Structures are given as C-alpha cells and as structure tokens.
Amino acid sequence: MTQATTSPSWERLRDPSFWADWTAAVALVLLIIGFSIASPVFLTLGNIQALLLAAAILVVLTIGQTYVILTGGIDLSVASILTLGSVVLGQAYSRGWGIGVACLLAIVTGTLVGLINGLVIAKGKITDFIVTLGSLSAASGAALVLSNGRPVQIADPFLLRLATGRLGPIGYFVILAAIVAIIAHFVLFHSRFGTHLLATGGDTEAARAMGINTDRIKITAYIISGCLAGIAGVLLTARVGAAEPASNTSFLLNSVAAVVLGGVSLFGGRGTVIGPVVGALLLTALVNGLTLLAVSQFYQPLAVGIVVVLAALLMRYQQ
Amino acid sequence: MGKIRRGLGGTSLLLAVIMAIAACAAPQRTTSDTDGDQAGGTDTGGTTQPVAAVIKGLDNPFFQTMQQGIEEQAETTGTEVTVQAANSLGDTTGQADRVQTLAGQDYGCFIINPITQTNLVQPLVQVANAGKYIVNIDSPIGEEAAQAANLEISTYIGTDNVQAGRLAAEEMARLLPEGGDVALIGGVAGDATSQARLEGFQQGIPDNIRIVQTIAADWERQRALTAAGDILRARPDLAGFFVANDDMGLGVVRALADVGRQGEVKVISVDGLQDAIRAVQEGTLSATVAQYPYAIGAMGMEACQAAMAGETLPENVTAPVVVVNQSNADQALESFPRPFAEYEDPFADLLGQQ
Incomplete structure (x- = not known):
C-alpha cells in the first residue's frame, strides 16, 4: 500500500512514484508556501480555522466517494443525497419533530439511497455510472417534491453550536470530519472489510474466486457513501442555517476531483483515505487563497482546472 | 418466452411507475378554471x-x-x-x-x-x-x-437588472455616507443576470466607495458564506457587500453572524424573497432590491x-423594482408576494x- 512510502530515505525522493503518491500533499505544501508569501492573512489562525471549517463538508463527502471509487465504482449522486438529506432535515424540523430526530432522518435517508444504489448496482448488474446518474436526478427531484421547491430557514441552537462551536481552537465540524477520516482509515487498512474492499476493487473476479462476497462489499461501500452524504447534509444545513432544495453541483465535481488528487486509482483497488482528505483540503485552500488575493472571478475556475490536470499529470508516474 | 414475459413485466412496471408519478404531479402543474368562479373574475x-x-x-x-x-x-x-x-x-x-x-x-x-x-x-x-x-x-x-x-x-x-444594481448602489451610498470599501459577490461567472446586476452597481456607486473585489459564488448560499468569510479576513475594514441574489445574500449575513459583525458590515442583495425581507426587518440584511x-x-x-x-x-x-429597507420592510412583507x-x-x- 501507499502508506509505506513515508520512509525517510532520500533515495525515495528521487523516485517519481513517491511524488506521484503524494501529489496532493506536495501540491498543498507548495500552495501554502505560495499563498503565505502572497497574502499575510493566509497563515493566520483565523484563516486556517475557517479554511478547515469550509473543507469539512467536502472532506466527509470525499471519504464516502473514496470508498466507492476504491471498489472500482463511482457515486455521482453524493451531492444530490446531500441536498436530499438537508431537505429531509428541514421538513422534519419544520414539522416540529425535534432536531435530533430530524438529523437522524437525514442520515437515514442518505443511507437508504446509498443502499438502493448498491443493491441496483450489485444485484441488478447495472453500471454504477448509470445507476448513480439516475439517483442523482431522482434524489434531487425528491428533494424538490418534499420541499415544494422552497428553502426552510433553520435557526436551531444545536445546529448553530455545531457550526460555530469550538473545542479549543478547533471547530466541531473539523473534529467530526477528522473522526470520520480516522475511522475510515482504520476500517480500510486494519479490518477484514477494508482488505476485501481493496481486493474487490483490484480484481473483482479474483476476489470472488477467493470467496469474498463482492456484491456485499460493493453494497456496503455505497451505503457508507450515502450515509456520509447524509451526514454532510446535516453539516451543510448547520452551516448555512437553511435547508435548500437547490442543487449543490460543485460538491459532486469537487469530491471526485479530491479523490483523484488524493492518488486513488479510478479503476479501484488502490489508494488511501488521507490522500483524498488532503485533496479536499487542497481544493478548499486553492479557492480560499485566490479569494484572499482577490483574483478575478473569471480566473478562479481556470486556476482550479489547471491544478487538477497538473496533479493528474504528476500521477502518471504512479507505479 | 420467459424472457419476453419478463421484459413485458418490466416494461409495464415502468409504465405503471411513470403513470403514478404523473398522477401525483398533475394537479400541481395545471390550474384549470374550476375555481375561477370563487376568484370572482372582474374582467371579461x-x-x-x-x-x-x-x-x-x-x-x-x-x-x-x-x-x-x-x-x-x-x-x-x-x-x-x-x-x-x-x-x-x-x-x-x-x-x-x-x-x-x-x-x-x-x-x-x-x-x-x-x-x-x-x-x-x-x-x-x-x-x-x-x-x-x-x-x-x-x-x-x-x-x-x-x-x-x-x-x-x-x-x-x-x-431591468442593471437598474436593480443601480438602485442597490444608491442604497449603499446612502448607508455609507463616509464611503469605504465594498466587495461584490456574483452568481455564476459570466451569467447574464449576475453580470447586469453587478454592472448596474458599478455604474451607480459614487466615487468615495471603492469596489475592491468581485467573486463568483455560483448562486450557492454555502459558497457565498465561505467567500464572504475569506474576504472579511483579508480586508477587516470592509464596509459592505453587494450580492447578486438574496439566497447568497443570506449566506453573507450568516458569515457576518459567525464573526459577530452583523449590521456593522452592510449587505445589499437583489430579488426580494420573503426570507430576505424578514432578514431586512430583523436588521441583519441591510436591504434587498425587490423585483417582484x-x-x-x-x-x-x-x-x-x-x-x-x-x-x-x-x-x-x-x-x-423597489428597494426594501428597514423603513418599508413591514409593508413589503405584509403585501408579499405582491408589490406594496x-x-x-x-x-x-x-x-x-x-
């Protein structure tokens, strides 16, 4: 696995594949150096806190996406599930069911959509691309139907505390995202399920021949992705203080970009959790820095695109 | 045979689902004239x-x-x-x-x-x-x-989106008689509506107010929230935001609340949505240019x-197109969605x- 590459031997640094494995981290360090020279605000505590807070939602989504992509699939519905989860929360809350129930319902909804995705893909033997493309549309449609297209303002003290509260210098959002990342890392590399997941993604036929129930592994991966998207929906609602049915398309593209930047193979079976997390931080830091520097709105998407493609080029050297 | 039957079964199931969805959605899509009498048509x-x-x-x-x-x-x-x-x-x-x-x-x-x-x-x-x-x-x-x-x-x-932007600029000038720096938050970069509103604002703003930055937040509230927070850290003495729609404007309001500067930094947005008018009433949003x-x-x-x-x-x-600010928010909310x-x-x- 790519984890082993941390050995401090200088020989490794001459190996292009070392750089390829740590593309996102290298790019992030370069970016931090560049931005901190250009803007005095970038490396201040306040900005770093805000940056991590802004990245938390994307990090949670990206981890789910990572699991799915590790099986060799892709989940195009993450952003729609996030929207649906947020809307379910809003509707439940406005009916007076209490914030706890509302949050739980949002997460359950996400998990259910993930389960449906997984079942159709694994049992129906339909390409993941098509299935999740379908649920992308269906979930955002369901969000519109449920909410009747109207946003709901949510001024709940619990959600407000979740969004703005801190434990020491670190926001609750960030702690939550970190916990999710740590659990995801340990499940992937220190559990039987993780090993089976990587095996399924690496070579499904071989994995099945070894007696791994690959269908179940795939379904579980989509459930995890759906559940995390539901959690991200709760976080989004807390952050903006409203549940909106409007699509959050940038989250989908960014989650896939973060996974790819994180060195996870789109063909499955190879990758880490920390890589995509750093990828998500990289994408957030990029927008944060460009905003601090007041780079024109027209140049920002261009800059993001160039960074993604450059990182992908660097990754060609992956072994 | 079995395959054909299964295929037919699948197709009819699909049809049934589509019909069911259509049946659910139908009443929402059309209004017939059934309740026209109740409405009491005054015209011919x-x-x-x-x-x-x-x-x-x-x-x-x-x-x-x-x-x-x-x-x-x-x-x-x-x-x-x-x-x-x-x-x-x-x-x-x-x-x-x-x-x-x-x-x-x-x-x-x-x-x-x-x-x-x-x-x-x-x-x-x-x-x-x-x-x-x-x-x-x-x-x-x-x-x-x-x-x-x-x-x-x-x-x-x-x-007239340019006019809406110009009205927002006039309101901003009224709120900031001493002048100051303002940042602009637009929708999708290059979008015609967003462009026209920002342009109108740029045309209408007096010389003592400086536009220091323009950001595209893609009409997403969350993006506007994050961007506004970033801008405020880079420019702590910023005096105001002009935001291309209310949804993003409410995101900016949230960003100000997060750093406890609500009301101190002026926020003007465009559309005149109900939530925005309420925010104006509460004093968190400075004004919204209502387009009705x-x-x-x-x-x-x-x-x-x-x-x-x-x-x-x-x-x-x-x-x-009307500017809704503290002076007329009550009135605006009362007659919503109709112009007051x-x-x-x-x-x-x-x-x-x-």
Missing part, C-alpha cells in the same frame, strides 16, 4: 383558449413566485394555464424541449422566460408560425436571433389575455377598457 371572460407558460427552474423561490403570479392572474378570468419549467437554471435544452412539446398543442398564447437569449428561438418559430402570441417575460429573447428567425414577439415585460416576480408573472398573463382579446400590446414594459407600492401596468388598463 371572453378568452377561451388556454395559455402555456415556460419559465426557468422551479428550484428557486423567485420562479415559484412568478408561477404563482401567472396562475392567480389566470384564475381571475378563468383562463386555463399550464406552467412548465426547466429542471434547473442550466437546463437550456430541456427548456427548449418543453416549448417544442407545447407548441404542437392547442394553446393560444405562450408566456416565455428563456434561460439564455437564444435557447428558445428555434421551437418558438413553430409557435409564431401557427399564429399564436408570444409574451416574453423576465429575461429577453435576443433581438438579433429573433429577427434572423423572423420571430415576432408580442411584448417584452422585462426585469409575482408582478412579472401576473403581467405576463394579463398581456396574453389582452393579446387574445385582440388588443395591441406595448412593445416594452418594465416590471417594478403602485406600479405601472399597461395591460391591466387594456383589459379594463374592454
């Missing part, structure tokens, strides 16, 4: 042909209010109306397909709110050739494209009714003359 009930309206995405309260305006005005005279919308603000071809589908049916007049200047020109040619009226509302159909396709538009009821989609929709319907009754329509009509002030409505006069 001479119009018999139904009206079709195709507007932008319905996932935004702005267009829902527009739909409400169209439907309620239709009810007053018992005109039958179908309101269709694109899936989202980016669904240009989907919107064209809807017009295409409706063009072949028996509608006497089309209310059209195109996503871009040209995306509906092609299917509308068919509508015009059949001798039906086209009433263009909100965003204009491109003049050149219309001329090239020989497309005749009965009237254009426009939202309800009035736009209602005027579009009136124009159709007048056209079908044989009246000659004025070529260009501008929909009302009198506005010019030549179509109502035409209908009244009958």
Whole structure:
C-alpha cells in the first residue's frame, strides 16, 4: 500500500512514484508556501480555522466517494443525497419533530439511497455510472417534491453550536470530519472489510474466486457513501442555517476531483483515505487563497482546472 | 418466452411507475378554471383558449413566485394555464424541449422566460408560425436571433437588472455616507443576470466607495458564506457587500453572524424573497432590491389575455423594482408576494377598457 512510502530515505525522493503518491500533499505544501508569501492573512489562525471549517463538508463527502471509487465504482449522486438529506432535515424540523430526530432522518435517508444504489448496482448488474446518474436526478427531484421547491430557514441552537462551536481552537465540524477520516482509515487498512474492499476493487473476479462476497462489499461501500452524504447534509444545513432544495453541483465535481488528487486509482483497488482528505483540503485552500488575493472571478475556475490536470499529470508516474 | 414475459413485466412496471408519478404531479402543474368562479373574475371572460407558460427552474423561490403570479392572474378570468419549467437554471435544452412539446398543442398564447437569449428561438418559430402570441417575460429573447428567425414577439415585460444594481448602489451610498470599501459577490461567472446586476452597481456607486473585489459564488448560499468569510479576513475594514441574489445574500449575513459583525458590515442583495425581507426587518440584511416576480408573472398573463382579446400590446414594459429597507420592510412583507407600492401596468388598463 501507499502508506509505506513515508520512509525517510532520500533515495525515495528521487523516485517519481513517491511524488506521484503524494501529489496532493506536495501540491498543498507548495500552495501554502505560495499563498503565505502572497497574502499575510493566509497563515493566520483565523484563516486556517475557517479554511478547515469550509473543507469539512467536502472532506466527509470525499471519504464516502473514496470508498466507492476504491471498489472500482463511482457515486455521482453524493451531492444530490446531500441536498436530499438537508431537505429531509428541514421538513422534519419544520414539522416540529425535534432536531435530533430530524438529523437522524437525514442520515437515514442518505443511507437508504446509498443502499438502493448498491443493491441496483450489485444485484441488478447495472453500471454504477448509470445507476448513480439516475439517483442523482431522482434524489434531487425528491428533494424538490418534499420541499415544494422552497428553502426552510433553520435557526436551531444545536445546529448553530455545531457550526460555530469550538473545542479549543478547533471547530466541531473539523473534529467530526477528522473522526470520520480516522475511522475510515482504520476500517480500510486494519479490518477484514477494508482488505476485501481493496481486493474487490483490484480484481473483482479474483476476489470472488477467493470467496469474498463482492456484491456485499460493493453494497456496503455505497451505503457508507450515502450515509456520509447524509451526514454532510446535516453539516451543510448547520452551516448555512437553511435547508435548500437547490442543487449543490460543485460538491459532486469537487469530491471526485479530491479523490483523484488524493492518488486513488479510478479503476479501484488502490489508494488511501488521507490522500483524498488532503485533496479536499487542497481544493478548499486553492479557492480560499485566490479569494484572499482577490483574483478575478473569471480566473478562479481556470486556476482550479489547471491544478487538477497538473496533479493528474504528476500521477502518471504512479507505479 | 420467459424472457419476453419478463421484459413485458418490466416494461409495464415502468409504465405503471411513470403513470403514478404523473398522477401525483398533475394537479400541481395545471390550474384549470374550476375555481375561477370563487376568484370572482372582474374582467371579461371572453378568452377561451388556454395559455402555456415556460419559465426557468422551479428550484428557486423567485420562479415559484412568478408561477404563482401567472396562475392567480389566470384564475381571475378563468383562463386555463399550464406552467412548465426547466429542471434547473442550466437546463437550456430541456427548456427548449418543453416549448417544442407545447407548441404542437392547442394553446393560444405562450408566456416565455428563456434561460439564455437564444435557447428558445428555434421551437418558438413553430409557435409564431401557427399564429399564436408570444409574451416574453423576465429575461429577453435576443433581438438579433429573433429577427434572423423572423420571430415576432408580442411584448417584452422585462426585469431591468442593471437598474436593480443601480438602485442597490444608491442604497449603499446612502448607508455609507463616509464611503469605504465594498466587495461584490456574483452568481455564476459570466451569467447574464449576475453580470447586469453587478454592472448596474458599478455604474451607480459614487466615487468615495471603492469596489475592491468581485467573486463568483455560483448562486450557492454555502459558497457565498465561505467567500464572504475569506474576504472579511483579508480586508477587516470592509464596509459592505453587494450580492447578486438574496439566497447568497443570506449566506453573507450568516458569515457576518459567525464573526459577530452583523449590521456593522452592510449587505445589499437583489430579488426580494420573503426570507430576505424578514432578514431586512430583523436588521441583519441591510436591504434587498425587490423585483417582484409575482408582478412579472401576473403581467405576463394579463398581456396574453389582452393579446387574445385582440388588443395591441406595448412593445416594452418594465416590471417594478423597489428597494426594501428597514423603513418599508413591514409593508413589503405584509403585501408579499405582491408589490406594496403602485406600479405601472399597461395591460391591466387594456383589459379594463374592454
């Protein structure tokens, strides 16, 4: 696995594949150096806190996406599930069911959509691309139907505390995202399920021949992705203080970009959790820095695109 | 055989599901004239042909209010109306397909709110050739494209987004008599509406207020929130934000609340949504430039009714735009979604003359 590459031997640094494995981290360090020279605000505590807070939602989504992509699939519905989860929360809350129930319902909804995705893909033997493309549309449609297209303002003290509260210098959002990342890392590399997941993604036929129930592994991966998207929906609602049915398309593209930047193979079976997390931080830091520097709105998407493609080029050297 | 039967079973299941969804959705899509009597139509009930309206995405309260305006005005005279919308603000071809589908049916007049200047020109040619009226509302159909396709538009009821931006600038000047730095938060970079609003603001702002930065937040509240936080850290002495729509404006308000600077940094946005007017009332949002989609929709319907009754329509009509600030927020909220002030409505006069 790519984890082993941390050995401090200088020989490794001459190996292009070392750089390829740590593309996102290298790019992030370069970016931090560049931005901190250009803007005095970038490396201040306040900005770093805000940056991590802004990245938390994307990090949670990206981890789910990572699991799915590790099986060799892709989940195009993450952003729609996030929207649906947020809307379910809003509707439940406005009916007076209490914030706890509302949050739980949002997460359950996400998990259910993930389960449906997984079942159709694994049992129906339909390409993941098509299935999740379908649920992308269906979930955002369901969000519109449920909410009747109207946003709901949510001024709940619990959600407000979740969004703005801190434990020491670190926001609750960030702690939550970190916990999710740590659990995801340990499940992937220190559990039987993780090993089976990587095996399924690496070579499904071989994995099945070894007696791994690959269908179940795939379904579980989509459930995890759906559940995390539901959690991200709760976080989004807390952050903006409203549940909106409007699509959050940038989250989908960014989650896939973060996974790819994180060195996870789109063909499955190879990758880490920390890589995509750093990828998500990289994408957030990029927008944060460009905003601090007041780079024109027209140049920002261009800059993001160039960074993604450059990182992908660097990754060609992956072994 | 088994395979065929299974295939048939699957197909009929699919059909059943589609029918079920259609059945659920049907009452929402059309208002028939059944409750026209209750509404107590004051105008003549001479119009018999139904009206079709195709507007932008319905996932935004702005267009829902527009739909409400169209439907309620239709009810007053018992005109039958179908309101269709694109899936989202980016669904240009989907919107064209809807017009295409409706063009072949028996509608006497089309209310059209195109996503871009040209995306509906092609299917509308068919509508015009059949001798039906086209009433263009909100965003204009491109003049050149219309001329090239020989497309005749009965009237254009426009939202002047540049004017909205200019009004916001005047309000900002009033709020910041000493001047100061302001940042602009737009929708999708290059979007015509966003561009026009920002442009109007730039034109209307006095010399002592400096525009230091323009950001595209893609009409997403969360993006606006993050961007506003970033900008505030880079420029702690920033005096105000101009935001291209209310949804993003409320995101900026949230960013200010997070750092405890609500009310201190001025925020002005555009649209006049209910939530935004409430925020103005609470003093968290400084002002919103209300464009009254309800009035736009209602005027579009009136124009159709007048056209079908044989009246000659004025070529260009501008929909009302009003600044809602603390002084009039109560009033604005009370009459919502209708404008609280009198506005010019030549179509109502035409209908009244009958």
